[in-house]
Amino acid sequence: MAPVTSLSDSVNQQLGSAISATLPEASADPLLRRSDRADFQANGILALAKKAKANPRDLATQVVAQIVTGDVIKEVEVSGPGFLNVTITDRAITDNLAARYADETGRLGVPYAAEPGITVVDYAQPNVAKEMHVGHLRSAVIGDALRAMLDFTGEKTIGRHHIGDWGTQFGMLIQYLFENPGELAPAADVDGEQAMSNLNRVYKASRVVFDSDEEFKERARKRVVALQSGDKETLDLWQQFVDESKVYFYSVFEKLDMEIRDDEIVGESAYNEGMPETARLLEEMGVAVRSEGALVVFFDEIRGKDDQPVPLIVQKADGGFGYAASDLTAIRNRVTDLHATSLLYVVDVRQSLHFKMVFEAARRAGWLTDEVTAHNMGYGTVLGADGKPFKTREGETVRLEDLLDEAVERATAVVREKAEKVGLTEEEIVENGRYVGIGAVKYADLSTSPSRDYKFDLDQMVSLNGDTSVYLQYAYARIRSILRKAEDASPAPHPELALAPAERALALHLDAFGAMVFEATAEYAPHKVAAYVYQLASLFTTFYDQCPVIRPRPAQDIVENRLFLCDLTARTLHQGMALLGIRTPEKL
Ligand code: ARG
Numbered sequence: 001m002a003p004v005t006s007l008s009d010s011v012n013q014q015l016g017s018a019i020s021a022t023l024p025e026a027s028a029d030p031l032l033r034r035s036d037r038a039d040f041q042a043n044g045i046l047a048l049a050k051k052a053k054a055n056p057r058d059l060a061t062q063v064v065a066q067i068v069t070g071d072v073i074k075e076v077e078v079s080g081p082g083f084l085n086v087t088i089t090d091r092a093i094t095d096n097l098a099a100r101y102a103d104e105t106g107r108l109g110v111p112y113a114a115e116p117g118i119t120v121v122d123y124a125q126p127n128v129a130k131e132m133h134v135g136h137l138r139s140a141v142i143g144d145a146l147r148a149m150l151d152f153t154g155e156k157t158i159g160r161h162h163i164g165d166w167g168t169q170f171g172m173l174i175q176y177l178f179e180n181p182g183e184l185a186p187a188a189d190v191d192g193e194q195a196m197s198n199l200n201r202v203y204k205a206s207r208v209v210f211d212s213d214e215e216f217k218e219r220a221r222k223r224v225v226a227l228q229s230g231d232k233e234t235l236d237l238w239q240q241f242v243d244e245s246k247v248y249f250y251s252v253f254e255k256l257d258m259e260i261r262d263d264e265i266v267g268e269s270a271y272n273e274g275m276p277e278t279a280r281l282l283e284e285m286g287v288a289v290r291s292e293g294a295l296v297v298f299f300d301e302i303r304g305k306d307d308q309p310v311p312l313i314v315q316k317a318d319g320g321f322g323y324a325a326s327d328l329t330a331i332r333n334r335v336t337d338l339h340a341t342s343l344l345y346v347v348d349v350r351q352s353l354h355f356k357m358v359f360e361a362a363r364r365a366g367w368l369t370d371e372v373t374a375h376n377m378g379y380g381t382v383l384g385a386d387g388k389p390f391k392t393r394e395g396e397t398v399r400l401e402d403l404l405d406e407a408v409e410r411a412t413a414v415v416r417e418k419a420e421k422v423g424l425t426e427e428e429i430v431e432n433g434r435y436v437g438i439g440a441v442k443y444a445d446l447s448t449s450p451s452r453d454y455k456f457d458l459d460q461m462v463s464l465n466g467d468t469s470v471y472l473q474y475a476y477a478r479i480r481s482i483l484r485k486a487e488d489a490s491p492a493p494h495p496e497l498a499l500a501p502a503e504r505a506l507a508l509h510l511d512a513f514g515a516m517v518f519e520a521t522a523e524y525a526p527h528k529v530a531a532y533v534y535q536l537a538s539l540f541t542t543f544y545d546q547c548p549v550i551r552p553r554p555a556q557d558i559v560e561n562r563l564f565l566c567d568l569t570a571r572t573l574h575q576g577m578a579l580l581g582i583r584t585p586e587k588l
Contacts, residue, residue, distance in 0.1 A: 005109045007096050007511045008032055008040065010072060011086060015042055018066035022059065023052060030084070038077070038085035039508060045082045056082030090499045093507045094561070098493035101568055108572055109514040112154035117341030120158045120334045121147050124253070124260060125347070127164030128245040128267070129173060129199045132252055132400040134382040134390050134456065135348055141445045142379055143346040144258050144581045145526040152579060153521050158338055161260065162330065163249075163267035165242050167322070171224035174237045175216065176206030178223070187243035192251020193401070195244045228272065228320070242267075255404045257438050258581065271329035275321040278329045279314050287364045293317030297361045302353070312357040324358060331362045335372055342373045344524065349378030349451060377524050380453035382445075390456050403456075404441065410462045411437030414470065415588065422477075422587050432585045436462070436470055439582040443469030446580050447530035467534050469582055472573065475537035477588035478544075479570040483563060486550055491563035502543040506565060509539050513572055517579070526580060533576040540569050 015030035028048045035041035045063060049056035060082040067076050075087040100109045123143020126132045147157045177183060183202050190198065209216045226234040246265070253260045279295055282288035288297045296311035304310040312324050334340045345355060355376035362368040384390045392398050412433025419429050440461040447467060448454045464470055483491070499507065513532070520528035548554060549562045574584045 005100070005107075005111050006514050007072070007088060007092060007508070008034075008515060011040060011088070014067060014073065015044075015063070015084065015086075018063045019044070019048065021066045022062045023048065026052065032086075034508060034512065035085065037079065038075075039088045039504070040086040041079075042084040042086065043082075045084065049082060060084060088508075090497070090504070091495045093499060093504065093511070094493050094495040094497070097507055097510060097568055098495060098564075101491075101493060101564060106571075106575075108568075108575055109511070110152065110517045111514060113518075116154040116156060118156045118158065118339055119150055119342040119344055120160055120338055120340040121150070121344045121346065122160045122162050122330075123147070123344075123346040124159075124258075125162045125164070125267075126245075126249055126252075129169075129203055129241050130164070131196060131200070131397075132249070133397045134400065134403065137256075137400055137403075137441070138379045138382060138445055138450075139346045139348070140253065140256060140258060141442050141581065142377065142450050142526060145442075145446055145529070145579060146344065146346065146377070146521075146524055148579045148581060149517065149521045149526065149529065152575075153517065155521075158334075158340070159261065159264035160330070160334070161265045161267070162326075163245075163265060165245075165267035166269040166272060166326065168224050168320070170227055170238055170241070171220040171222075172206050172210045173202065173241060174227065174234055175220040175223040176202060176209060177237050177240065178233075179216075180205075184240050184244055187240070187247050190244070190247055192248045195247040195251075199241070199244055199248070224320075238269075242269075252400055252404075255401065255438070256442075257435070257583065266330075268323070268326040271326045271333070272321075274329040274332065275325045278325055278332065279321070282314055282328070282361070282365055285365055287361060288314050297357065297364075299357060299360060302357060310353075310357075312354075312361055314361075324354065324361075327354075327358045328362060328365075328367075331358070331374075332367050335367055335369075341371065343368075343375070345374075345376045346450075347376055347378060349380055352376055352378045375524065377450055379450040383453050383455045385455055385457045385459075387455065404438065407441050407458055407461065408434050408437035410458055411440060411470070414462050414464070418588070422481075424587060428585075428587065432588055435583040435585055436473060436588075439469035439473060439577075442580060442582055443472070443530065446526045447534070449525070449527050467530075469577075472533055472537050472577060473582075473584055474588055475540060476570060476573050476577070476584040477586065479540065479566050479573070480586050482544075482549055482566055483570070486559065486563055489556065489559045489563060491567040492560040493564045494557045494561040497557060497561050500547050502539070502546040503562070503565060506536075506539045506543045506569065509536055510565075510568055510572055513576070529576055529579050533573055533580075536569065536573055536576065540566075540573075 012030055012032045019026060019028050019030060026048055029044050030042040031044035032040050032042045045060045046056050049059045057078060060078040064076050064078060067073060069075060072088060072092040073086060074089045077085045079085045121143055124140035126136045150157050184198055210220060223234060227238055283295060288295045294313055294317045295315040296313050298309050298311050302310050313322060314325050315321055334343055359368060359374045368374055382390045390398055412429065415432045415436055416429055444461045461468060462470055516528060516532045547562060549559060549566065577584050
């Protein structure tokens, strides 16, 4: 059995045993949650009474009689229609957090998953030779957070950046480069910005020729065939585009303070060789059928305009393979070769129909079994402050780098204002400005449910008040400064002390960290982590207002106990923010 790591776990277990002792055949969840009326409230008895055709208040009274109060549970009361209100002893609260504090593994009360699996996370997938936009930002930020959350619970994660590096558009680009050699400087000689401007230039120039010259168009078409059949010279030129684009991608991900590994950049092209076999197998199994020359999969329940079935196109009539074929081949690879137990796709909700069809086709083919879950974490659109899809004043899509630069610039100004008081060096101002600016962008994205649209509003994002990362980063730095200032006292738990209401509220929230991490991870819900850390910082603020730590100075044991609560809060805040991919500077 997993060790009891939180009070709510042990209370839950005690109530569970009391319920089984009262009703031996029932296996009921006490449904414990935090409550304003007591420390916890359990309302599981209601459903149980209904099933057993018993009076819920009577049943609750019988259950209460089975509960041993004393060490952990101070008091249980039946309330309302049959709820149990549970109050915990101050000693148990402190003891439990003290054990967590002493635990050097830094788990902070988060156990490892009992049966961890392997999740392949498909995220941060920009397209070669194209500029990244805010949509790519969401995939990267959400995917990175989900991955950190999964990793922290002991799941093994494998990243896959399914970049768009294949397809007909490369015919045009490669043919142009073939006819105008030297237009793309070697990737080794350029930085991210130059790489993107080179790619843009080549893209625009080739587009002009493509649109005006029929013969070029024909040569471009032949180039696609050469690319797909693996012609060496064509592949070399294609590789130049990929390399140049990667220089650009890496520079953006670095700006985002996000680590991307080269061996996890496995784009559409990687599945090129497997696609004919995917098509053959689907056709042999009868999952896909020929329709007007194309190989397609039909779905009864998926219909478009005029109630016509919308098929998934595995192979086009001209023999070419597209997006669906690469995704189906990727599933085979992820399940069979990577042994994935879960497939997670962090992709714009506008592609949800594509994934619905791809998953269903893969299930019919037996590539996805009941042992493997597949989920598209479809995220919503980034809106401008006016509530419309985010565009520049001229109506163009906003360049991601410009946006990040602006966020950092604004944040640096905010940091600079307080820098003198805190005693930051110029170097620290610049570094913190970056962490605050990028943190603001990430937090704004992660603090709303991924499926919802959100407004990209820099003014709001770098505001010191309200539910922002800056507020949380300041809360963290403030605690660290309290700990530094208390030179003559060190954090130490004193379980014998009675706790003030604000101390209890903070402590019980700390206790809930493990359960929250599990719930948020299981639901792929980083916004629950964000809500937790925000509440943690708010409870800390109340605690700090009501319970003096250093001035006016309380008795030594109280100082030590409060410093212990401060320290554990700081560690938990730091870990929670780390799960969101956000740094917490020591001084701010
Ligand atoms: N590159 C695609 C885009 O920008 C996203 C790829 C998503 N992943 C996948 N396995 N299809 O729209």
